[in-house]
Amino acid sequence: MNLDEALEPRCTICTRALYADEINRYACHPCTRRCDEQLLELAGPRGLYAKLGSHLAPGSGSGGPAVSGSRNAPVPLRLDVLNLLTAGGPVLGPLETWVRDWEARGRAELNEAGTLQQRVNHAVGTLRFNLEWAATNHPAFDEFAREVSLMHRQASVHVAGERPPRAIPVACPCGAILRVGLDTPGVRCYGCGEQYGHAEVLRLPVAERRAAA
Template sequence: MCTICHRDLAADETARYACRYCTERVDRQLLELAGPRGLYARLGARLAPGSGSGGPAVSGSRTAPVPLRLDVLNLLTAGGPVLGPLETWVRDWEARGRAEMDEAGTLQQRVNHACATLRFNLEWAVTNHPAFDEFAREIHLMHRQCTVHVAGEKPPRAIPVTCPCGAVLRVGLDTPGVRCYGCQTQYGHSEVLRLPMAERRAAA
């Protein structure tokens, strides 16, 4: 069974952790993230307030607006949700003798290197790395986050769910997983979406 889409694997895929369709999707997402016209590079054009929708910046208060969109800026930082996880996986694969870290150059160059390295070793990973499904979910999430901002889409709505310990967690359909702040239980994507919705009073 494919660890990503949970479909039965074909006869020639039984030695793999994911089917070829899911593997090709990860490869395509890595390809679309990198490069001078890739999603990561295009985030720079969305830093100004109002650029997400293509319209002018509008503020409902008398205070001056923040000069940059912090949500987009966070995606562009070295430790943010794009480059940070990419290089974490490169380090992981380097420890297994299948990659080489390169933290020289600009952030864009580091993203390009990480994506190229992970793509080059993708077929090895899908047949040898037991956490390939976790890797695929993280790539999907960063690709989705970048696409939302580049395309000017509204981010998926977060819904409050309740952990058995009573803590309220806010998750969306593209949440790859979450750790409960109350009891430290780690939930995967499908597990966290099965948690009951929080009552309105608890979610407030």
Template sequence: MTAGGPVLGPLETWARDWREHGRAEVCEAGTLQQRVDHAVRTLRFNLQWAAVNHPAVDEFARETSLIYRQCEAQVSGERRPRTVPVACPCGQTLRVTLDTPGCRCPRCGTQYGHSELMDLPLAERRIAA
């Protein structure tokens, strides 16, 4: 765990964002564990407000769900799901797993649900020159 790592970094970023809405305080003092605990308490305390009022609550839910799954896998020793490259019709390669609920293509902006992602063709593998 580091200050800018995949757990503390995003949690404190959300706490800073919510602070701009007058709903949180950021505490960057103490150990990394104390900072994580503070950020989690702050975000949980304001979760009902965010669910109703925050314009990016869906993004918050996705990010915190990812953090939870990463921590759970780390503790349990579970291996990460295998990533499979699929091809969007625009030519962009999307990396998905069997668990991916959906994603948006960064090139053309097309939103895919799980079943649509699973219907996309596999992307061609490129050999390093």
């Protein structure tokens, strides 16, 4: 990358150069739309979060029979799915953390009343309502978008009964080993702080087995 390319305003998520109508944004329009779509698919009575409740029984996420709508799910439960449904789990927990962050900036309002589903719906609603503001004004929008992508992927894997994408160890020039998959939207190196977009991180060399161990 030459100096002129390095100075071009770029999307902090996919790292492509921003178009004229995207200047002064932290994320390009396609990345913002993808984040909005992923949020939308999480919430509501037919959303991914609601569907997780039908995958609590062992085998229900791998082609086996799904649990009925009954509140009395069989025991033992799938703890990985149950964890996704808890208040502090990897779906509602991060959503409400970001609502708190945006609330401190005067752009959202936290509501912890009601059922967990209602809280997810509220969090998603207020985050989507303020998404354009965040894509233009919030310096950590890339972090937010990646967390949304992660929770969407985790929920989708269980609802669709698919295995998580295989993670491959790749080597950053600084020597750090990063584990990425074909669906990794981007990653920041924990060693040197370099931010890689989707295409860039997939171009990194595969780490040797000794280094990846």
